[in-house]
Amino acid sequence: GPFLFFGNFDVESRSRVLCISAEESVPVSFQWDKNGYLYPTQIAQYGLSHWSKSLRMSGPPNRTVYESGLPGATANWDGDTLRVDNLKCIHFDSDISLKLSSTKKILFFDLWPSENVTISLSILMNKTQRVHLVYTPGKGHTVIFTYSEERSKMRFTRNIHNDLLKGGVITQSKLKRALPFIERIKFSGVGCLSNLTLSNEEHYQMFLSAADWFLRNQDRNGAGMVFGMAQGHALSVLSRAYVSSGDPKYLEAASKALPLFSLPSSKGGFKAVFLDSYVWYEEYPTNPPSFVLNGFMYSLLGLYDISTLVAGEDDITSSEARGLYEDGLSSLLDMMYLFDVGYRSVYDLRHFSMKSPPKLARWDYHSTHINLLYALSSVQNGSSQGQMIEIAERWTNYMLGDYSEHN
Amino acid sequence: GPFLFFGNFDVESRSRVLCISAEESVPVSFQWDKNGYLYPTQIAQYGLSHWSKSLRMSGPPNRTVYESGLPGATANWDGDTLRVDNLKCIHFDSDISLKLSSTKKILFFDLWPSENVTISLSILMNKTQRVHLVYTPGKGHTVIFTYSEERSKMRFTRNIHNDLLKGGVITQSKLKRALPFIERIKFSGVGCLSNLTLSNEEHYQMFLSAADWFLRNQDRNGAGMVFGMAQGHALSVLSRAYVSSGDPKYLEAASKALPLFSLPSSKGGFKAVFLDSYVWYEEYPTNPPSFVLNGFMYSLLGLYDISTLVAGEDDITSSEARGLYEDGLSSLLDMMYLFDVGYRSVYDLRHFSMKSPPKLARWDYHSTHINLLYALSSVQNGSSQGQMIEIAERWTNYMLGDYSEHN
Numbered sequence: 001g002p003f004l005f006f007g008n009f010d011v012e013s014r015s016r017v018l019c020i021s022a023e024e025s026v027p028v029s030f031q032w033d034k035n036g037y038l039y040p041t042q043i044a045q046y047g048l049s050h051w052s053k054s055l056r057m058s059g060p061p062n063r064t065v066y067e068s069g070l071p072g073a074t075a076n077w078d079g080d081t082l083r084v085d086n087l088k089c090i091h092f093d094s095d096i097s098l099k100l101s102s103t104k105k106i107l108f109f110d111l112w113p114s115e116n117v118t119i120s121l122s123i124l125m126n127k128t129q130r131v132h133l134v135y136t137p138g139k140g141h142t143v144i145f146t147y148s149e150e151r152s153k154m155r156f157t158r159n160i161h162n163d164l165l166k167g168g169v170i171t172q173s174k175l176k177r178a179l180p181f182i183e184r185i186k187f188s189g190v191g192c193l194s195n196l197t198l199s200n201e202e203h204y205q206m207f208l209s210a211a212d213w214f215l216r217n218q219d220r221n222g223a224g225m226v227f228g229m230a231q232g233h234a235l236s237v238l239s240r241a242y243v244s245s246g247d248p249k250y251l252e253a254a255s256k257a258l259p260l261f262s263l264p265s266s267k268g269g270f271k272a273v274f275l276d277s278y279v280w281y282e283e284y285p286t287n288p289p290s291f292v293l294n295g296f297m298y299s300l301l302g303l304y305d306i307s308t309l310v311a312g313e314d315d316i317t318s319s320e321a322r323g324l325y326e327d328g329l330s331s332l333l334d335m336m337y338l339f340d341v342g343y344r345s346v347y348d349l350r351h352f353s354m355k356s357p358p359k360l361a362r363w364d365y366h367s368t369h370i371n372l373l374y375a376l377s378s379v380q381n382g383s384s385q386g387q388m389i390e391i392a393e394r395w396t397n398y399m400l401g402d403y404s405e406h407n
Numbered sequence: 408g409p410f411l412f413f414g415n416f417d418v419e420s421r422s423r424v425l426c427i428s429a430e431e432s433v434p435v436s437f438q439w440d441k442n443g444y445l446y447p448t449q450i451a452q453y454g455l456s457h458w459s460k461s462l463r464m465s466g467p468p469n470r471t472v473y474e475s476g477l478p479g480a481t482a483n484w485d486g487d488t489l490r491v492d493n494l495k496c497i498h499f500d501s502d503i504s505l506k507l508s509s510t511k512k513i514l515f516f517d518l519w520p521s522e523n524v525t526i527s528l529s530i531l532m533n534k535t536q537r538v539h540l541v542y543t544p545g546k547g548h549t550v551i552f553t554y555s556e557e558r559s560k561m562r563f564t565r566n567i568h569n570d571l572l573k574g575g576v577i578t579q580s581k582l583k584r585a586l587p588f589i590e591r592i593k594f595s596g597v598g599c600l601s602n603l604t605l606s607n608e609e610h611y612q613m614f615l616s617a618a619d620w621f622l623r624n625q626d627r628n629g630a631g632m633v634f635g636m637a638q639g640h641a642l643s644v645l646s647r648a649y650v651s652s653g654d655p656k657y658l659e660a661a662s663k664a665l666p667l668f669s670l671p672s673s674k675g676g677f678k679a680v681f682l683d684s685y686v687w688y689e690e691y692p693t694n695p696p697s698f699v700l701n702g703f704m705y706s707l708l709g710l711y712d713i714s715t716l717v718a719g720e721d722d723i724t725s726s727e728a729r730g731l732y733e734d735g736l737s738s739l740l741d742m743m744y745l746f747d748v749g750y751r752s753v754y755d756l757r758h759f760s761m762k763s764p765p766k767l768a769r770w771d772y773h774s775t776h777i778n779l780l781y782a783l784s785s786v787q788n789g790s791s792q793g794q795m796i797e798i799a800e801r802w803t804n805y806m807l808g809d810y811s812e813h814n
Contacts, residue, residue, distance in 0.1 A: 275682040337758050341748030342765040347814035351744050355794065357801060358749040362813045387762065394764060406769045407754035 003048040003236055010049070026213045040217070044233030047210025051240055054203035062200040066098060067109070069194030087112065089194035097186035103179050104198040108157035108205065116189035121160065124181040131169050133160065157205055204244070211241035215253050231257060231270055231281070232295065235302030235321075239309040254306050255317040261303070261324045265289060270299070274349075278331035281324075291349035293339050294365060297372035300328045304379060332376070333384050336391055342404035345369045345395055363399065370395050410455040410643055419453060419569045433620045447624070448690075451640030454617025458647055461610035469607040473505060474516070476601030494519065496601035504593035510586050511605040515564040515612065523596035528567065531588040538576050540567065564612055611651070618648035622660050638664060638677055638688070639702065642709030642728075646716040661713050662724040668710070668731045672696060677706070681756075685738035688731075698756035700746050701772060704779035707735045711786060739783070740791050743798055749811035752776045752802055770806065777802050 026043040067075045069089040074081065079096030083089075089112065111117065119135040135158075164170050164180060187193060214234045235254055242250035263269020265285035272280040272289030283295020307321035339345045341358065345366050351358040361369060370392050377388035394402075419434050433450040474482045476496040481488065486503030490496075496519065518524065526542040542565075567589065571577050577585060594600060621641050642661055649657035670676020672692035679687040679696030690702020714728035746752045748765065752773050758765040768776060777799050784795035801809075 275684045277682045277684075334759075337762055337765075338745065340758055340765050342751070342753065342767045344749070346749065351747055352741075355744055358744075358747050358811045359814045360749045360811050365814060404765045404767050407766045407772060 003052050003240075026210055040214075040230035041233060043210050043213050044230045044237050047207045047213075047237045048233065048240075050203040050206040050210070051237075053201075054207060057201060057203065061106075061202055061204075062104070063197050064102060064104065064199070065195065065197045066100065067194065067196035075196070084192055087192060087194070089192040091192045092187055093190045095186060095188045097184050098196070099184050100182045100198060102182050102198045104182070104200050105159060105161045105180075106157070106199040106202045107160055107182075107185075107197070108155065108199070108202060109196040110153060110194045111156050112153050112192040114190040114192075117191040118188045119156075120186045120188075122183045122186075123160070123164070124183055125164075125170065125178060130183075131164070133163055133167065133169075155205075155209075157202060157209065159206075207237075208241060208245070211237050211250055214238060215249060218253050218256065230283075230298075231260065232283075232298030232300070232302035236298075236305045239302075239306040243309045251310060251314060251317065254310075255314065255320075258306075258317065258320050258324065261299070274331070274335060278335055279327045280331055280335075281328055288353040291335075291353060292347065293336075293345065293361075294347075294368050294372060296328065297332065297369070297376060300325055300332065300376055301372070303328065304376075308379075329376070329380075329384070333387055336373070336388070339369070340391065340394070340404075343398050343402070345398075366395065367399065370399075410459050410647075417456065419566065419573075433617055447621075447637035448640060450617050450620050451637045451644050454614045454644045455640065455647075457610040457613040457617070458644075460608075461614060464608065464610065468513075468609055468611075469511070470604050471509060471511065471606070472602065472604045473507065474601065474603035482603070491599055494599060494601070496599040498599045499594055500597045502593060502595045504591050505603070506591050507589045507605060509589050509605045511589070511607050512566060512568045512587070513564070513606040513609045514567055514589070514592075514604070515562065515606070515609060516603040517560060517601045518563050519560050519599040521597040521599075524598040525595045526563075527593045527595075529590045529593075530567070530571070531590055532571075532577065532585060537590075538571070540570055540574065540576075562612075562616075564609060564616060566613075614644070615648060615652070618644050618657055621645060622656060625660050625663065637690075637705075638667065639690075639705030639707070639709035643705075643712045646709075646713040650716045658717060658721060658724065661717075662721065662727075665713075665724065665727050665731065668706070681738070681742060685742055686734045687738055687742075688735055695760040698742075698760060699754065700743075700752065700768075701754075701775050701779060703735065704739065704776070704783060707732055707739065707783055708779070710735065711783075715786075736783070736787075736791070740794055743780070743795070746776070747798065747801070747811075750805050750809070752805075773802065773806065777806075 027039075027046045067073075067077075067090065069083070069087070071083070071085070074083055074090060075098055077090075077096045077098050079092065080094060081096055082091040084091050089110065107121070116136075121133040123131050123133060125131055135156075160180065160182065161175055165172060165175060170178060170180075182198065185196070214237060235257065238250045238254040242248070242254065260269045260271075261281055262271055264271050264273075265282050266287060268285075270281045270285060272282045272285075272291065274280055274289075274291065280289065280291055281296055281299040282289055283292045283299070284290060303321045303325035307318045307325055310321075311318040338349060338352075341360070345361045347359040347361045347365055350356050373388045373392040373395070377385045377392065380388065434446075434453050474480075474484075474497065476490070476494070478490070478492070481490055481497060482505055484497075484503045484505050486499065487501060488503055489498040491498050496517065514528070523543075528540040530538050530540060532538055542563075567587065568582055571587060572579060572582060577587075589605065592603070621644060642664065645657045645661040649655070649661065667676045667678075668688055669678055671678050671680075672689050673694060675692075677688045677692060679689045679692075679698065681687055681696075681698065687696065687698055688703055688706040689696055690699045690706070691697060710728045710732035714725045714732055717728075718725040745756060745759075748767070752768045754766040754768045754772055757763050780795045780799040780802070784792045784799065787795065
């Protein structure tokens, strides 16, 4: 099913999202670093929001394929192209361009870049304004969007509307009324391309981009950094990617991560323990632990997802995840009360573990706490469900101005 | 020295204090029971406030002794009296009365009641209003003040102003301007009396009344109920009574109570443990424990008092109390952070131990928390002092409208 309320999220249009990385096809944040940063939590949220949106679609994407690379189907390119049979693509070594004449907003194609490939789109914003969106290779140049040429073949997927927004061409409110018209696409440099397509939506592809990013990130980094700070989300992404695609690489990546939930954070894992009594999965492993509530509950959701979605297919992974989930859940059922400060929830327990002033949860995090409690309660029953709903309702009332009573 | 800010308290004039028990010479509360109830915490506070007030006095009480019971000193009684040499008192078996003509507000005498002793005072409130304060024996009768005849000799001490107040004769604000004039005292029934005195203040005697109540209560009740819910206060009272009077019975009572601090509350002691990690002394032993903050800090003060005041005189008691104090203090230094909810303190941790809604501290309890932190910090040094002062200052700022920051 959809992941929580994430179908209502539009991660890539958030102001703290710099752009969607052309290389990774996942959002680049400047929440933590002004130069842009691949923030795993945001990537996972991007994936899960597109997953949820893809479930809302009534049918498959409405696609127009301009260049399939197949024999006899080569498009009417201006410029010299050469079909490469074995790769099912066309080669170019000088400027080529193609008339698109479409208002569909999602552009994607496969690219084998060889040398200085630059892509530009000419777009009519209205009767008088024409803009050019340019994607160029390289790092550190003054370019609008960058990708590297490290990988031999890449799937290039762009939401053109979002790029216009992030490029500062148009505001969110104006974009709602405008219907940008994609006139032409131009490729410069040397490379091969195929499957050039415009589509009304590619939520599932965008979801898979996020899942693939976690796969690549797991390959690139050591065990402790497998999922950065988003282990819970990552499990939710990977388990959905596995079930929807059937590709075992996603399951493998997820099950590789599970032992980290049993490994203390001091040794590179996610596990913390509250006063020798309660297991906790840390979103940001710190010493002493922070006990961040929302990250912990996302971990529980991820563990629940993987244990449920692969049950019957990989019982070892499923039962390992189930055990971790049950352990964490019993911590939550006791410890959630420590996050209740009588008129709000707190974001974490650093005020206890690090003796710092309490961190009240911002209202958006407070409501995330509530949503996560409802989500987790929905797969419980009996008294533990009742406990979670009681807290969720009390916390909802705090949003309406309620205060706890005095002694 | 004075006990905290208790010198500013006027326990017996509080609206929830029904009266001062004529039998016990300690306040009777109707905070918990409309029929009146001897509430140990209130009795201890009564004692400690009079202790603190007695330290403020520049000299001994200004007393007028009307009847000492000594040979040749018998007062000019109206009615038949008989001096009893061995008890140094006078006997009466019909109405006797004596002119007092004084504005001193504290009346005390020793009484050996035999049969239906009733005491009445005629008091001129102003030029036209005369009232009669009547103290009669018995329980459950419609009387103004009651005492029982269980004990053979009793010290009868009354603050006449407070009795006028509690009897509804005059309001607090009018009492400040009035100067009630005690005309006469009358004794009816059969009994003996001695040491009939009017005095301007008897704070030290009133303090000792509270200490004596704890002694009697310890005799009457089993180990677990030695001090009711006021073990911390009781230790502060008893240690002061011992040091000021030199009477070992107070020290003995205090040291008898110390083992209860090591005894689990489930076995009738005061000790609770937070998650197998932190020792706590319970004000109201409950199952599961409540972790009431102010009671715990009063216990620490009491333990500190006894360990300090008897050091060098009873090293066993002193070091036992010191050990209990140190254990509790290290719990406080970690656990006080759990009472910080970012804009207020909570009264207890029942929201964790019993999963009930958090109990925010009323502002008066919040300020008590702050005062207790300052008091305890004043006998610490180094980082633990700094920690306590940091929290006390943060909590003070909450009273000025400060909130903790958001994530």
